[in-house]
Amino acid sequence: MKGPNRINEERLFREFITLAEIDSPSLKERELADYLKNRLQGLGLTVEEDDTAAKIGGSAGNLLAHLPGDEGLAPLLFACHMDTVNPGEGVEVLFEDGVFRSKGDTVLGGDDKAGIASLLEVLEMIRENGQPHCPLEILLTVGEEHGLLGSKNFDTGKLSSKMGYVLDSTGSPGAIITAAPAQNVLYITVKGKAAHAGFEPERGVNAIRIASEAISRLRMGRIDEETTSNVGIIEGGKATNIVPDAVFIQGETRSLDRGKLDAITEEIVGEFEGIKEIPGANSVIFALLSSTRNTGLTLNRKL
Numbered sequence: 666m667k668g669p670n671r672i673n674e675e676r677l678f679r680e681f682i683t684l685a686e687i688d689s690p691s692l693k694e695r696e697l698a699d700y701l702k703n704r705l706q707g708l709g710l711t712v713e714e715d716d717t718a719a720k721i722g723g724s725a726g727n728l729l730a731h732l733p734g735d736e737g738l739a740p741l742l743f744a745c746h747m748d749t750v751n752p753g754e755g756v757e758v759l760f761e762d763g764v765f766r767s768k769g770d771t772v773l774g775g776d777d778k779a780g781i782a783s784l785l786e787v788l789e790m791i792r793e794n795g796q797p798h799c800p801l802e803i804l805l806t807v808g809e810e811h812g813l814l815g816s817k818n819f820d821t822g823k824l825s826s827k828m829g830y831v832l833d834s835t836g837s838p839g840a841i842i843t844a845a846p847a848q849n850v851l852y853i854t855v856k857g858k859a860a861h862a863g864f865e866p867e868r869g870v871n872a873i874r875i876a877s878e879a880i881s882r883l884r885m886g887r888i889d890e891e892t893t894s895n896v897g898i899i900e901g902g903k904a905t906n907i908v909p910d911a912v913f914i915q916g917e918t919r920s921l922d923r924g925k926l927d928a929i930t931e932e933i934v935g936e937f938e939g940i941k942e943i944p945g946a947n948s949v950i951f952a953l954l955s956s957t958r959n960t961g962l963t964l965n966r967k968l
């Protein structure tokens with residue numbers, strides 16, 4: 666018998682709040698993975714967890730769930746990620762004027778729990794209305810916010826779908842993202858030497874001054890139609906009377922083209938390496954979190 670073919674808004678909202686309030690910052694997805702295993706099994710899916718947890722030092726692996734369907738139809742994949750960015754522990758959801766918010770001291774985790782909640786609601790509807798459907802595969806990954814760790818370690822040979830949707834973006838319903846830039850995040854520490862700025866400034870090496878020399882030479886903003894670059898965070902120094910001995914800089918590069926991404930990234934690294942010409946500037950530490958390379962922090966160079 667066929668039931669209603671509409672989403673149950675109240676059920677969907679309740680599910681979203683439940684998901685959001687199960688903390689799952691990257692690499693700490695265990696509790697959410699267990700909840701989802703149960704939930705999916707309760708909806709008639711078989712669920713297996715892969716061995717990614719051990720490979721990435723996390724508490725849970727990727728979940729792959731199957732819902733049998735009409736074998737005459739092509740199977741279809743839906744994917745979401747279970748982890749959230751930080752601060753993601755102790756999440757409490759407020760619902761006001763039709764908008765979900767966190768109570769302010771954590772993220773909400775709508776990225777990507779809105780996607781997971783939608784998937785669960787669709788599975789509820791399928792069970793309710795009894796309509797025929799294709800075989801479905803649901804992939805829930807871990808460590809996405811730490812550089813796609815879950816999906817990089819997932820064995821895609823386990824999938825039978827040739828096509829899938831990843832529910833993980835902003836925008837209006839109906840919009841589909843078909844290409845996304847690869848991204849590198851650069852963490853750069855420039856070291857100088859501390860000294861009292863009033864009594865013996867000549868003994869110090871001002872890390873802020875050195876870092877600003879390099880930053881002022883960087884190309885920033887839109888590099889070309891496919892490529893962007895930004896320095897977004899700079900921190901350093903302790904007091905006005907101390908020559909600062911370290912500056913910490915975070916920036917990013919993005920491009921639809923991997924070659925261009927690597928080129929602009931190397932250009933930034935090169936500008937910082939160039940500061941070794943400045944007397945006293947002899948230490949720059951780079952780390953790179955890359956969406957195009959296999960592991961997390963891959964670039965770690967010292968002058």
Ligand SMILES: [Zn+2]
Pocket residue numbers: 746776777809833834
């Ligand atoms: Zn996401």
